[in-house]
Amino acid sequence: MQEQYKNMPRLFVADDLAAGASFALNDGQAHYLCHVLRAKPGQSLRLFNGRDGEWCAVLREVTKKKVLVAVTEMTVPQMGVPNIHVLAAVVKKDAFETMVQKACELGAASFRPVITDHTVVRRVNTQRMAAIAQEAAEQCERLTVMDTHDVAPWRAALAALPEGTRVFTGVARSESVQSLTAALAGDIETPVAVLIGPEGGFSDAEKAEILQGIGHITPVALGPRILRADTALIAALSLVQAYAGDW
Amino acid sequence: MQEQYKNMPRLFVADDLAAGASFALNDGQAHYLCHVLRAKPGQSLRLFNGRDGEWCAVLREVTKKKVLVAVTEMTVPQMGVPNIHVLAAVVKKDAFETMVQKACELGAASFRPVITDHTVVRRVNTQRMAAIAQEAAEQCERLTVMDTHDVAPWRAALAALPEGTRVFTGVARSESVQSLTAALAGDIETPVAVLIGPEGGFSDAEKAEILQGIGHITPVALGPRILRADTALIAALSLVQAYAGDW
Structure with missing residues (x-):
């Protein structure tokens, strides 16, 4: 510009x-x-x-x-954003709206609010979400507006992603879990999604499914400290953009 | 844990x-x-x-x-955080407090509020800032509390960093500016600081100094979109942690 x-x-x-x-x-x-x-x-x-x-x-x-x-x-001239998507457990209003705004600013192609076992808030004002995405696009110089979707159970939202999308989700650091940067290395072509859990984390049943890799999910760690949901979203999208996006 | x-x-x-x-x-x-x-x-x-x-x-x-x-x-057992520091132009209260909280959560060793030519807010409640850092440390499982400093002109704050610290600051993407990830590559030992400008950006005089590399500053780009100050802080710290920190 x-x-x-x-x-x-x-x-x-x-x-x-x-x-x-x-x-x-x-x-x-x-x-x-x-x-x-x-x-x-x-x-x-x-x-x-x-x-x-x-x-x-x-x-x-x-x-x-x-x-x-x-x-x-x-x-x-017109240009799009990378094939990078967000699935985020619905959290309380202010934090959730921040997440929609930041996802748009960081160049996510789409945003799907999801329900998990520990999701407390289960309703989303989709019109308001679309308005936030549009305003963020106006302010951050994007040439497209991020697609926003209705709230859905997380497994259904996963199934609605483009075929073959690699999905990364943060879990507590342990020896069996690699870092997001290590997990991303070596593939910059396949669509990527980040799945952000609710404040209370995934349930034990969900964790077991995630660790088994359902829906192309790769569990990853984002450092040794506990990140809030909005921080985790921004951190994960930044790393994905740097490794497999348009940064 | x-x-x-x-x-x-x-x-x-x-x-x-x-x-x-x-x-x-x-x-x-x-x-x-x-x-x-x-x-x-x-x-x-x-x-x-x-x-x-x-x-x-x-x-x-x-x-x-x-x-x-x-x-x-x-x-x-006791462990510290990486030698990663934040210098951030003071912005309005809510956004500034978010930045202090997020910097702590992302494992910054210190936080220095700075004044630049376009900084509108020039006062910081240092007691409140220390309290936010302490609360964030309690919540994110850190074993140390991030050091918080009094507000200072940005050149003075730069001079107060550990000797030889590499400083990265975001500027608009252009052909002469490399990405933060490229700038970080190959050195994981030297202390790192990120300098976050005010909402209105640096003045032309400040930009000229930064592009000349005063105070070990390397201008870098964080993607093709315009990031708000708090988003830029989180994105930059995440990349620094992933490349040269403890992620």
Whole structure:
């Protein structure tokens, strides 16, 4: 991204983006530009839709009811994110929303909230989750929005991943468990997913299944200290991006 | 750590720990055990002091005014954390406190809040920061508490690091900047520090100094997306731990 575009507002739109295209922004975006940013006609912004790259556009009309934009030039060509996915046990609201935001920021392709034996919270506001993913994409300069899915039992969520996806999940360090970096080494092609357990960890029955490697799961260790769920998510995604992603 | 100790409360104490030692906990801990956990005499807990390893202890007396413990047996021998340090520009309270907590959880040896040209918040409650580090150490099973320092200008904080420490700081990806993993490769002995800039980034003058490599600084990239300060901290520490730490 060139320096001149850096401070322009950046919004996700559903419309097609091409030179000369013109359309109205949705009500939320109109409110944001009109009332929060107090934008005026002639001001520039950046738009992306997950398909056509990022484009510069100019505000043509700014009223309380309608904000019209005219698309001018492409600023960044379209590119995707690596084939890296997240399955995360639902935790309490603030921590869960942080996890959705961070997963998007760290370039995850998809996010699936899952239920495990020790999951206490079992409901997710999917609309809110999608809104958080969109906002994070706008802020972190992604050209796609992370796919967010309905909550599902963890075994069902595993089965819904792309065929052959390698799944890594953190378990307490022991002699039989390798580090995530060791487990990743030597394969940068196969899709990867990280499975983050609930605060109380997996149940003994789940642990037994995981240690037996169901669903292409490889148990791994993330160091000798106990990590909170959100820390484990960020740490695991960072290592996967560094070893098998686009870092 | 053995399974039988897992659910015992775990507290940091200043006292020496050895079989047979007996002492009173401080007022905050007495309140926590008495009123929050409603602990009773005979109940077990775990104690560590940063010097003597982790020990199991038994509550001997539990009143509103005094909680007495008797130390019984060592559960984990003393060990330190790698020579990995954090310098982080002060950000607004919640995000900053998260950064202190996460740095401790990820095994940083020390944390120095720093002021840069674009730092908006310039004051830190050092007592509160030390309390957060202690609580994080109690929860993540560390045997030492992360050292926390007073806020200082970033160049002064750099100068206070152990002699020869390699410092990595994130800058926007460009052809001349290598990834953190590439920069770390091949040296797992020298102390490492990560320098996290403020939300607004470094000023042009600071960037010029950093790109010239003052104070053993190596500019690195953490992927193609823009990371928030707290995400960058966790990502950088995870990679440093994986490559040059104890993961």
